[in-house]
Amino acid sequence: MEFLQELNKPQLEAATHINGPMMVIAGAGSGKTRVLTYRIAHLIKNGVDPFNIISLTFTNKAAREMKTRISDIIGENEGRNIWMGTFHSIFSRILRIEAEKLNYPSNFTIYDTQDTKSLIKSIIKELGIDEKVYKVGMVYGRISGAKNNLISAVNYATNPEIQEEDKRTGKPEIGRIYKAYVQRCFRSGAMDFDDLLFNTNVLLRDFPEVLVKYQHKFKYILVDEYQDTNFSQYLIIKQLAAAHENICVVGDDAQSIYSFRGANIQNILNFQKDYPDFKIYKLEQNYRSSKTIVEAANNVIANNKEQIPKEVWTSNEEGEKIKLQRSLSDNDEGVFVANEIFNLKNNKQLSNDKFAILYRTNAQSRSFEEALRRLNLAYKIYGGQSFYQRKEIKNLLAYFRLAANNNDEEALKRVINYPARGIGKTSLDKLTIAANENSTSLWEVIKSPSKFGLKFNSGTLNKFESFYSMIRSFSVRLDSNDAYDLAKEMAKTTGILKELGGDKTPEGISRFENIQELLNGIKEFSDSDGDGDLKKLSDFLIDVALLTDADADDDSEPKVSLMTIHAAKGLEFPVVFLVGLEENLFPSQLSLNSRADLEEERRLFYVAITRAEKTLVLSYAQTRFRWGNLIQCEPSRFVDEIDAQFLEFPSKTTEPKRKAFSFDQERINFSSTGKSTSQNPNLKPVRKLKTSPPSNFESDDASLIATGMEVMHEKFGKGKVIATEGESPNKKATVFFPRVGHKQLLLRFAKVKILN
DNA sequence: TGCCCGGGTGTTTTT
C-alpha cells in the first residue's frame, strides 16, 4: 500500500484507523480530503466491501472529486459501489426506495427554494393572513428551522414555548401555515430540501426494519465537514452508526460557516458524549499555503473566543506578503482585480484557472464580470442564479416534472398557462379552492371539475381537457421513450420552442439558447453509459433540484473562478482576490448584533484567507452602490486583525487612471512618511474620511441599562428595553424598536444611549 | 385574460 507513504504521522494514523468511532479535527489545508480518500482505500484493501461504505460530503462536487481520487487508487469498478454524495442526494435516494412506507410516490418531486417559497406564499394568501407581517422568507426560515430540529407541524403548533415565542414576536399563525404547507407538499407528492432529512428521520424512527437494513448495509460511515451538520443530519448519522459504531467524522470548528442553516458545532461535542471510546486525530500541518498566509489566518481566528484549541502551522516557505488594495468604488475594484489578473497571468505564465475572486454576497459579482469581459479573460461564476433556476429552464423542467408526477402543484401552476392558453388566475383560484376543500391535488380537480361541483363555460372546460390530455400523453410515454426524444417533443408540443423562438430580443435569444442547452444536456444523458438500458426522462429529472451549476463544470478552457466564500469552501487556488472587505458588507450588517454571528463572519473570513496558496490580495472599495445609492464604506475590521508585518500596501500605479479625489493625495503622503505602527497605517486616513453618520455617538455604560428604559440606537432609532440577560461585558438586551421590531443587542457592540 | 406601468421593497450565506 505504497499510497500511504505520502502521509504524515497523524494523517497516517487517521487513515489506517479501521474499526470504532473516530474524529479528525483538520485545520485548513491540512489534507483532510486526502485522509478521507486514503482511509477509504485502506478500508477496501483490508477487505471491507465498498457496498458497505457510505461517505457523506457537503457538495456534489466534493463527492465526485473524492470518487475520482478513490477510483484512481482502487479502480473504478470498486469505487462506484461506494455510496458517496451529499446528505440530500444520498437520502433522497433512500427515500425513493422506501417512499411507499411514508405514503409517498417513489418519483416524488423535490421542491427547491423557489417552489417552496411560492407555495408558502399561496398558502398565506389563501388563509387570508397578512403578507406584510408574514414575510415568505421569514416563514420559510421558521419552518425550515423547525424541520432541521425535527419539530413536526403538529409539534410546532402544540409546543407552548414555540407558541409563546411566536406570539411574542407577533406571528402566532406560523404553526397554521406550517401545517397547511406540509399537507400541500404531501398532496403534491413533493418534499422540500429539509424534508429529505426530516423524512429520513421519520423513516428510520417508525420502521425499525428499515433502520436495521441500512445499519447493516452501511457498516462504515464517513462524514466530511461535520461542523456544518445540523441536528437532523446528526441524528440520521447517529442512528445508522448505532449498530457498528464504525463512524468517522472530519471537521474543523474554525471553518463552521453554516449555522444560519441550522448547523450546530454542538454536534462535535455530542460526538464525544455519544462515543466515549472514540479516537481523536488532529491534523495541524498545513500543506496548502505560505507561512505568511497561514500565520495571518491564525492572527484572525485568534480573535474568536469559542474554539477547539489547535495550532495550524506549515513548513512551506514564507512567501509573498498579503497585498492590501484600496479602490475608489466598486467598479474600480473590478477593474483593478481584472488588470491584476491580466498582469500576473503574463508575468508568471499562469492560466486563468489559477485565480479566484471571492466575495461575501452574490450581488458583488457584477463589477468583476464586466471588467474581466473587457479584458477577454474567461471566467466562471459558481452559484448565484444557477442554470437550473432560470425561468425558461424551470418552465420546461416543470413540464417534465408534471408529466412524471401529475400531482406536483408547483409545476402545474407554473405551466398551466405558459405558453398562454387562456387559463388565467380566476380559473386557477377556483380550482385551488376546490382542491383544498376536498383535500386533493389540483390535478384531480382539473381532470374532472364537475366532480367537485365546479362550473365553467364550455370553452374553459375544453382548455382544461386539452391541457390534461396533453400532459397525460407525455406521462404514458415516460417509461417507454428515450429521455431526449420525449424531452424534445415536449418542448415542441407544449409550444415552448415556438414561444421563445419568436422572441428576437437579446434576452429572448439567450432564453432560447438555454433551452437548447438543456436539451443538449438531456441528449448527453441519453447517450451516456452504454449499458443498453433505456435512459428515461424521469431518471434525468430525479435529482435535478439538487444540482447546482458547479456540478455541470465544463473544462473546455481554464477560467477564472468567481464565487461566494461559502461556495469556495474546500477549494484552493494559487492566487486569491478577497474583495469587498468593508464594514457592513463583510462582516455583514446583519451579523453585528451578536457575538455568535460576528464570530461566524470571522470564521468565514478565515475560510476565505486559507483558500490561497501563494498570493492573496485583500481588497476594499471606498464607495459602493447599494440599493441604488452611493454609500461611503470603511474597511473591514477583519483587515485590522492581521498583523501589519504580513501586509503590503501597493503603489498608486495599480489604481485605474482617473482624476484623484483630494483624499487620494492624502493617502500617498501618508504612506510615504513610512510611519510604522503595529496597526495598519494605511487604513487610518480612510477611517477619518467616513462621512456617514458622524460618529459622535457615545454609548452609555452597558451595566446601567435595565428593563423598561427608553433607549436610542444609532441605527434603529428609539426603542424600549424588554429584557436584559447576562452581565457586562457580555450583557445582552432585548429591545423593541417600533421601526424594526425586536432586536437582541450585545451591549458591548451596540451603540445605545439611555434616553430617560 | 393579458399586458403594461408604477410603486414598493429589499441583500447575507446554500442543499
Next chain:
DNA sequence: CACCCGGGCA
C-alpha cells in the same frame, strides 16, 4: 438599482 407584484385598462 432591480425585481416583483398588484392594479388598471384594452
